[in-house]
Amino acid sequence: MKQEIRALVDVDRLIHEPARLVIVTTLYFVEAADFLYLLRETGMTKGNLSSHLAKLEAGGYVEINKTYREKIPRTICRLSSAGRTAFQQYRARLKKAVTSMEG
Amino acid sequence: MDLPEMNEIARRTGRYSLEDGINEMLFGFMLVLVGLSCFAEAVLKHAPVIGMDSWKVGFLALVLCGSFLCRRLGRKLKSRFVEPRAGLIVLRKPTRGAKLMGLVFGVFFLFVLGFVLTVARHHYPAASGWYTLVISVMISGFLLIGGIQLRLRRFGALAVFSLALGIASFSLRLGDNLSGAAYFFFFGLALIAGGGLALRSFLRRPILTENEP
Numbered sequence: 001m002k003q004e005i006r007a008l009v010d011v012d013r014l015i016h017e018p019a020r021l022v023i024v025t026t027l028y029f030v031e032a033a034d035f036l037y038l039l040r041e042t043g044m045t046k047g048n049l050s051s052h053l054a055k056l057e058a059g060g061y062v063e064i065n066k067t068y069r070e071k072i073p074r075t076i077c078r079l080s081s082a083g084r085t086a087f088q089q090y091r092a093r094l095k096k097a098v099t100s101m102e103g
Numbered sequence: 104m105d106l107p108e109m110n111e112i113a114r115r116t117g118r119y120s121l122e123d124g125i126n127e128m129l130f131g132f133m134l135v136l137v138g139l140s141c142f143a144e145a146v147l148k149h150a151p152v153i154g155m156d157s158w159k160v161g162f163l164a165l166v167l168c169g170s171f172l173c174r175r176l177g178r179k180l181k182s183r184f185v186e187p188r189a190g191l192i193v194l195r196k197p198t199r200g201a202k203l204m205g206l207v208f209g210v211f212f213l214f215v216l217g218f219v220l221t222v223a224r225h226h227y228p229a230a231s232g233w234y235t236l237v238i239s240v241m242i243s244g245f246l247l248i249g250g251i252q253l254r255l256r257r258f259g260a261l262a263v264f265s266l267a268l269g270i271a272s273f274s275l276r277l278g279d280n281l282s283g284a285a286y287f288f289f290f291g292l293a294l295i296a297g298g299g300l301a302l303r304s305f306l307r308r309p310i311l312t313e314n315e316p
Contacts, residue, residue: 002161025112029113029195030116030192030194031195032192034186034191035190035313036187036311036312037190040189041112069186073139100173
């Protein structure tokens with residue numbers, strides 16, 4: 001097995017899971033997003049999104065801040081610097097593996 | 104994840120602030136006021152009571168105060184209508200390099216614009232309405248690029264309308280002030296109409312609530 005392809009085995013599994021990958025990618029392009037935006041963009045259920053966000057928060061990739069807007073709860077999520085770096089590394093590794101397979 | 108999918112996610116975040124049509128309507132309202140102001144200048148140009156300096160100050164005040172008020176109103180409207188339906192995102196602040204690039208591009212663009220207008224005036228001194236034509240072409244270009252990048256079809260329609268309006272006001276030879284007034288007024292109305300339609304369809308979306316994430 002080529003070294004680049006073997007590197008795929010070591011991809012960050014916390015990010016690699018499709019639902020979490022969509023969350024992290026969405027957060028990567030913005031400074032912060034609230035729970036409703038992520039809910040709409042990812043198409044997940046509230047419980048599912050909540051559980052994936054909790055996992056990302058536990059891994060130190062996402063920072064979650066709970067506030068209120070006119071007495072309505074609002075959860076603001078942002079990618080931490082560790083999460084941003086991890087996502088960039090994940091992308092680079094995946095790209096490298098795909099390029100080596102194509103070439 | 105494939106790169107095209109990532110591009111789509113980036114595109115959706117870029118579209119967030121435009122898909123409800125509120126900013127478009129407010130900008131259109133500003134353009135209508137600018138159009139009316141240009142019309143007033145054209146009509147009152149020969150009135151001895153109103154000097155050109157006071158008109159220029161008034162125009163500047165209109166643009167500055169209007170922009171400030173539109174921004175505040177836009178934020179309020181977004182908070183009231185958009186956030187419960189589409190959620191909230193805070194866009195990333197541009198880096199220092201990006202700001203510098205923007206500044207360089209802006210200065211270069213203004214230089215090219217000034218050059219084009221000067222050459223046009225020099226070669227065709229009798230023709231009036233050049234400014235409006237050039238502005239309409241520029242606005243059409245921006246709308247078209249934005250529309251293609253963000254895949255907003257109504258921006259394409261607005262680009263065509265802007266260009267048609269610019270050509271029409273130039274062809275009618277109304278003079279710089281009147282052709283500008285007509286262009287800004289009617290294009291402002293088109294923006295209000297386009298934004299209104301977008302807002303109407305946006306408001307059909309269900310209101311989301313966040314119980315306990």
